[in-house]
Amino acid sequence: MDIKQLKFLTALDEARHFGRAASLCHITQPTLSMRLRSLEQELGLSLVNRGQRFEGFTPEGERILAWARTLLAAHDGLQAEASACRGQLVGTLRLGVVPLCGFDPMRLISIFTAKYPHLRFQLFALSSEQILERLSSNQLELGLSYLTTLDRTHFTSLELAETRMGLLYDDRYFTFETTELGWEALVRLPLGLLSSGMHFRQSIDHGFRSRGLAVSPLLETDAVHILLQSVLAGLFCAVIPLNSGLESHHQHLRLVTIEDAQTLAPLGLILRRTAPRSALGEACFAEVQALLGMSQIP
Incomplete structure (x- = not known):
């Protein structure tokens, strides 16, 4: 088993289509299928329901997928931590944003790029529930969402604005x-x-x-x-x-x-509280926290 096989598995979950998943991973579809079958053989489990097209994951596949996301998050965190030890912060920060957000996410991107110029970004328009779900499964580093009934045992947050x-x-x-x-x-x-x-x-x-x-x-x-x-x-x-x-x-x-x-609840920046969590998310969250303490968010 190698990290690429896990990336192929999560790409298939994201794309829900073999061809599009292969394209996301910059490989051919036969290569993707072969590597996933190799993973199944190594684990001794059927992970994917196959027909004429992708038909979802087996129950065992869903459980392995959750572990794959956790391992990939840990891998990304390791890479980011090593970069931080070298005085750098690199990688891709995945930010989930609720539609019609009352705080322009570009203000956050500007803050992060000013501090960490080598970062790349992926922004996803999601519901509040989807943001919390993806934070829990390490599919996002940070969320920009409403703080309604936020479970403080699993998430920490910074209130940004009344909308x-x-x-x-x-x-x-x-x-x-x-x-x-x-x-x-x-x-x-x-x-x-x-x-x-x-x-x-x-x-x-x-x-x-x-x-x-x-x-x-x-x-x-x-x-x-x-x-x-x-x-x-x-x-x-x-x-x-x-x-x-x-x-x-x-x-x-x-x-x-x-x-x-x-709105019925304020808007805030949300970070997963429990380990493993991304070094990118922690660093960017801390940067906003420091600026809020100085009342200097531009």
Whole structure:
């Protein structure tokens, strides 16, 4: 068994397709299949359900996959620790971010690159639940998510911001004569919102319900770029965080504050508490922690 076989196994889990997994690993599909079969023979277990195409992992495969992620995280941590001992920090930091995040993740990337110029980054748009799940399985180093009912025995966090809300609109199609809108005004507007069940949407629904109002959005989506496209087409207005930076994407986009509107929980940077955890994640988390202590997050 070698580390590459474990990488091939986790790549298959990520891609859910033999060809795409091989492409991720920069090898041919026959090579991927051969190396996975070799791993199965060595372990004496069938790990993958095979048919005309990838059909998922066997129960034994799911258990081995969890160990593979842990071993790969430990391997990456070892490499990062060795680099840190040499006065460097290198590797790829995987950051999970909730959609319509009220704290621009590029601010974090700027902080990390200024301190560790050799880092690379992978950003994933995920739900709060997915972020915690991937942190637990060492598929992420850090998460940028809401701190609702966070299990403090397994995760540590830094509160970054209270997420306030505003209405995003295109000034070619809508005009507002005020700098702040009440919730009653929103009910009369064509709205595009994140899908029901997402944390930011739950906070919006709570804002309406707590005032005895009901909202019927004309568009619901889990994709932020679709919200942007619909606003720029003049079809809808969208409720978004005030500090998301989305209004800067086009000269005609405007953002007006919604009165007394914020998410149900603050936003924070989350790190897995239990070992093994990434040296990259620990170092970047500590950097943000130090800046928060000095109130210097740009």
